[in-house]
Amino acid sequence: MSTDHGRVINFGAGPSALPLSVLEEAQTGLVNFAGTGMGIAEISHRSKEFQAFLDGFERDIRTQLDVPPTHRILFTQGGGTGQFSAVVLNLLARYKLLRPQASAEDTVLDYVVTGSWSKKAAEEARRLGGSTVRTVVDARVYSKDGKAFDNIPPHAEFAFSADPALIYYCENETVDGVEFAHDAQSPAAFPFHLLPQNTLVPLIADYSSSFMCRPIPRLADHAVIYAGAQKNIGPAGLTVLIVREDCIVDVDAAAKLGAAPVPLILSYKTLADSGSLYNTPSVLAIYMAGLVVKRMKENGGLPYYEEVNRRKANKLYAAVHEGEQKGVFRRKVQQGSESWMNAVFEVLGEGAEKKFLDGAEKEGMKGLKGHRSVGGVRVSLYNAVTEQEVDKLIAYMARFLAESASVEAAA
Amino acid sequence: MSTDHGRVINFGAGPSALPLSVLEEAQTGLVNFAGTGMGIAEISHRSKEFQAFLDGFERDIRTQLDVPPTHRILFTQGGGTGQFSAVVLNLLARYKLLRPQASAEDTVLDYVVTGSWSKKAAEEARRLGGSTVRTVVDARVYSKDGKAFDNIPPHAEFAFSADPALIYYCENETVDGVEFAHDAQSPAAFPFHLLPQNTLVPLIADYSSSFMCRPIPRLADHAVIYAGAQKNIGPAGLTVLIVREDCIVDVDAAAKLGAAPVPLILSYKTLADSGSLYNTPSVLAIYMAGLVVKRMKENGGLPYYEEVNRRKANKLYAAVHEGEQKGVFRRKVQQGSESWMNAVFEVLGEGAEKKFLDGAEKEGMKGLKGHRSVGGVRVSLYNAVTEQEVDKLIAYMARFLAESASVEAAA
Numbered sequence: 001m002s003t004d005h006g007r008v009i010n011f012g013a014g015p016s017a018l019p020l021s022v023l024e025e026a027q028t029g030l031v032n033f034a035g036t037g038m039g040i041a042e043i044s045h046r047s048k049e050f051q052a053f054l055d056g057f058e059r060d061i062r063t064q065l066d067v068p069p070t071h072r073i074l075f076t077q078g079g080g081t082g083q084f085s086a087v088v089l090n091l092l093a094r095y096k097l098l099r100p101q102a103s104a105e106d107t108v109l110d111y112v113v114t115g116s117w118s119k120k121a122a123e124e125a126r127r128l129g130g131s132t133v134r135t136v137v138d139a140r141v142y143s144k145d146g147k148a149f150d151n152i153p154p155h156a157e158f159a160f161s162a163d164p165a166l167i168y169y170c171e172n173e174t175v176d177g178v179e180f181a182h183d184a185q186s187p188a189a190f191p192f193h194l195l196p197q198n199t200l201v202p203l204i205a206d207y208s209s210s211f212m213c214r215p216i217p218r219l220a221d222h223a224v225i226y227a228g229a230q231k232n233i234g235p236a237g238l239t240v241l242i243v244r245e246d247c248i249v250d251v252d253a254a255a256k257l258g259a260a261p262v263p264l265i266l267s268y269k270t271l272a273d274s275g276s277l278y279n280t281p282s283v284l285a286i287y288m289a290g291l292v293v294k295r296m297k298e299n300g301g302l303p304y305y306e307e308v309n310r311r312k313a314n315k316l317y318a319a320v321h322e323g324e325q326k327g328v329f330r331r332k333v334q335q336g337s338e339s340w341m342n343a344v345f346e347v348l349g350e351g352a353e354k355k356f357l358d359g360a361e362k363e364g365m366k367g368l369k370g371h372r373s374v375g376g377v378r379v380s381l382y383n384a385v386t387e388q389e390v391d392k393l394i395a396y397m398a399r400f401l402a403e404s405a406s407v408e409a410a411a
Numbered sequence: 412m413s414t415d416h417g418r419v420i421n422f423g424a425g426p427s428a429l430p431l432s433v434l435e436e437a438q439t440g441l442v443n444f445a446g447t448g449m450g451i452a453e454i455s456h457r458s459k460e461f462q463a464f465l466d467g468f469e470r471d472i473r474t475q476l477d478v479p480p481t482h483r484i485l486f487t488q489g490g491g492t493g494q495f496s497a498v499v500l501n502l503l504a505r506y507k508l509l510r511p512q513a514s515a516e517d518t519v520l521d522y523v524v525t526g527s528w529s530k531k532a533a534e535e536a537r538r539l540g541g542s543t544v545r546t547v548v549d550a551r552v553y554s555k556d557g558k559a560f561d562n563i564p565p566h567a568e569f570a571f572s573a574d575p576a577l578i579y580y581c582e583n584e585t586v587d588g589v590e591f592a593h594d595a596q597s598p599a600a601f602p603f604h605l606l607p608q609n610t611l612v613p614l615i616a617d618y619s620s621s622f623m624c625r626p627i628p629r630l631a632d633h634a635v636i637y638a639g640a641q642k643n644i645g646p647a648g649l650t651v652l653i654v655r656e657d658c659i660v661d662v663d664a665a666a667k668l669g670a671a672p673v674p675l676i677l678s679y680k681t682l683a684d685s686g687s688l689y690n691t692p693s694v695l696a697i698y699m700a701g702l703v704v705k706r707m708k709e710n711g712g713l714p715y716y717e718e719v720n721r722r723k724a725n726k727l728y729a730a731v732h733e734g735e736q737k738g739v740f741r742r743k744v745q746q747g748s749e750s751w752m753n754a755v756f757e758v759l760g761e762g763a764e765k766k767f768l769d770g771a772e773k774e775g776m777k778g779l780k781g782h783r784s785v786g787g788v789r790v791s792l793y794n795a796v797t798e799q800e801v802d803k804l805i806a807y808m809a810r811f812l813a814e815s816a817s818v819e820a821a822a
Contacts (some may be wrong), residue, residue, distance in 0.1 A: 008448030037419030041646035085674030235452035238691030263496030282648030
C-alpha cells in the first residue's frame with residue numbers, strides 16, 4: 001500500500017507529487033542550505049548563495065526549454081490567477097505605447113476558450129476593462145453535448161483579430177483534461193499558422209499544468225508563457241514567466257497616456273529590472289523547484305520526460321478505452337484533444353465511481369477524484385508520477401473491469 | 412562556532428531565523444504530512460487535512476493577537492509590496508462606494524512617513540493614481556541631520572485629514588530601525604487619539620517586521636493590518652492580513668462607479684469569500700508559519716515573547732549605548748524611537764565596521780550588515796533569535812570595545 005516514509009501514490013491535480021529524492025534533499029536544505037549554517041527559508045534573498053542558486057535555476061529552465069535570448073525568465077508569486085490580470089495589464093500598457101490613439105473599443109483582446117481556466121482568464125480581462133474582450137472560439141460549441149469543454153475546435157474556427165493587444169490560450173486545461181496536441185500535424189495542435197503576421201504577435205500561453213513535461217512548440221513565437229509551479233516542478237507559491245523583451249514595457253509611461261496603472265508586483269518591468277528580486281520572493285518554493293529542474297536535467301532533460309510522459313498517457317488512455325468498450329468507463333474528452341497531464345473519465349453505473357475511488361484509495365492511490373465542477377475521475381500524470389505508479393493504477397483498472405464484468409454476468 | 416546541524420546564529424533582517432524545532436518538524440511534514448502519505452507541498456489545498464491545518468493556523472493567530480470578530484484573518488501572496496497596492500485599491504473602492512461623487516482631488520490618502528517602507532508605500536499610492544496622496548508627516552524633517560529616518564515625530568505634527576480614504580503607517584521600519592513605541596504614554600506611540608472620530612477610521616498598518624513579537628495596540632481600531640511572514644513567523648511567500656469587515660467591499664460595484672478595477676488576487680473580497688482559497692495558496696509557507704504560531708502558543712503566547720523581546724532589546728541597546736559612550740559605536744535612531752526588532756548602529760573609525768562584522772562572522776554570528784541603502788550594523792532580534800544568542804553577541808561587543816580601548820591606549 002505504501003512506499004518509503006509511509007508514502008502513497010499521488011495522482012492529485014495540484015499541488016501534486018514531487019520526487020522523493022528532491023524532498024529528501026530539501027529536508028537537509030531546510031536546516032542548513034549550501035553550507036551556510038542557515039536553512040533555505042532563513043537566508044537572505046540578497047545573499048550570494050541564494051543568488052547563485054537562482055541563477056542556476058534560471059539556467060536549468062532556459063537550457064532545457066531552449067529559451068532564446070529574446071526572452072527573459074522571471075519568477076513571481078500569485079499563481080495563474082495573478083497572471084490572468086498581469087498579462088492583461090502589461091499587454092494593454094504595451095498596446096497603449098504602440099497605439100496611443102486606440103480607444104477601448106479598438107483595443108481588442110483575443111481569447112481562445114477551451115476550458116475552465118481560459119474561460120476564467122477571459123472573465124478577468126472583462127473585469128479589468130479598458131478593452132474589448134473577444135472570444136475567438138468557444139470549444140463548448142463543438143462539444144458532444146453542446147456544453148462541456150471536451151475538445152480543441154477545428155482550425156477553421158480560429159478567427160484571430162487583425163491587430164489584437166493580446167491573443168490568449170491555455171495549453172492544457174487541468175480541470176477539463178483538454179490539451180493542444182504537440183504534433184504540429186495534428187488537427188488539435190495550436191494553429192500558429194493562422195496568427196496575424198503583421199507584427200511581433202502578442203501571443204500569451206498559460207502552461208501551468210504542462211510546463212516542462214515536454215518541449216514547448218514554437219516557444220520563440222510567444223510573447224508570454226507562464227506557469228504556476230505546483231504541477232510539474234514544485235510547490236505552490238511560485239509562478240514562472242517567460243517574457244519576450246518587447247512585452248517588458250514602461251507601464252508608468254503607458255499610464256500617462258491613459259492605460260490602467262499596473263500594481264508593482266504585477267509589472268513585468270519591475271520584475272525584469274530587479275532580476276525577480278524587487279521584493280522578497282518565495283525563496284523556499286524557488287529552492288524546491290530549482291532542485292526539481294536540476295534533477296530533470298540529470299535524468300536526461302525534456303526528451304526523457306517527453307518519452308516517459310507519452311508512454312504513461314498512451315497506456316492510461318488505452319486502459320480507459322478498454323473500459324469504455326466494456327461499458328464501464330466513458331471518456332470525457334474527444335479523441336485527439338486528450339491531455340497528457342490530466343486524464344478525465346467517468347465510471348458508469350450508480351455508485352460505481354465511488355467504488356472505483358474507494359478501491360484505489362485502499363491500494364494507496366490518492367487524488368483521483370475529478371474537479372468539483374465536473375466530477376468523474378481525473379488522473380494527473382505529472383513528471384513526478386512514475387511509469388511504475390501508472391502501471392499499478394492500470395492493473396487496478398483491469399481488476400475493476402473484470403469485477404464489473406463478473407457482477408454483470410451474475411446479475 | 413556552530414550549533415546543531417552546523418547552524419550559525421542568524422541576525423538577518425528577513426528572511427530570517429526560524430526555530431530549529433519547527434524546521435525539524437517540517438522535515439517530516441515535507442515527506443508525509445499529518446499521516447496522509449503525501450508531503451505538505453504535494454497535498455491539495457482543498458483536502459480536509461489542509462483545511463484543518465489552515466483553520467488551526469487562523470485560530471492560533473486570532474487567539475494570541477485577540478483579533479475581534481469584526482475582523483477577518485486572510486492569507487495571500489505577494490508580500491508587503493503587494494499590499495502597498497492592495498490597500499490602496501481596496502480602500503479607494505470602499506471610499507467610492509461611500510462617497511460616489513468625490514473627485515480624485517477630494518479622495519485623500521494620508522501617509523505617515525517614518526522610514527523607507529512607508530515612503531515606498533506612499534510612492535505606490537501616487538503611481539496608482541485616482542487620489543490625492545498626502546504626507547501627514549515626514550520624519551526626516553525631525554531628524555538629527557535633516558535627511559535620515561531616525562525618529563517618530565512629535566504628536567503635534569500628525570495633522571490627519573478630516574475624511575481620508577485611508578490613513579497609513581508602518582509600525583516598524585525594518586531598514587531604518589525606527590518603531591512606534593507600544594507604551595501608550597510614550598511620545599513615540601502612535602497618536603491614536605488624534606485620528607478623525609467621525610467614522611470607522613480607515614487606518615492601515617504595515618506590521619511586516621513586528622507581527623506577533625508582542626500584542627498589537629488598539630488592534631480593533633485598525634481597518635487593515637498586514638504582514639509578510641518572513642520575519643517573525645515563517646518563510647517568505649506568505650502575507651497575513653487582518654481586515655475589518657467594512658473594508659471587504661464589492662470592488663466590481665465600485666469600479667462601475669468609476670473606481671479603478673482591482674486585480675482578482677489583490678481583492679480582499681475575493682480572498683474573504685473563498686476563505687483565502689480562491690486560488691492555490693502558498694501551502695508550504697502556510698504550513699511552516701502555522702507550526703511557528705502553534706509553538707508560540709505552547710511557549711506562553713505573546714506575553715512570553717513580549718517579555719523576552721523586551722529583555723533582548725533592552726540589553727542590546729544598553730551595549731550599544733556603552734559603546735557610544737566610549738566613542739566606538741554610534742546609535743542611528745533617536746532615544747525612544749528605537750525598534751525592538753531591528754537595532755541599527757554604526758561602528759566608528761576607518762575599517763572598524765568591517766572588522767566588527769568579520770569578527771562576528773568568525774564566531775558564527777551572521778546577517779549583521781545594515782541594509783545597503785543605509786549601511787552600518789543591523790541586529791535583527793526576531794522571535795526565533797534567543798536571549799542566549801543575543802547574550803553571545805553582547806559578549807562579543809564587550810570584547811570588541813575592550814580591544815578598541817587597548818588599541819587606542821597603545822596608539
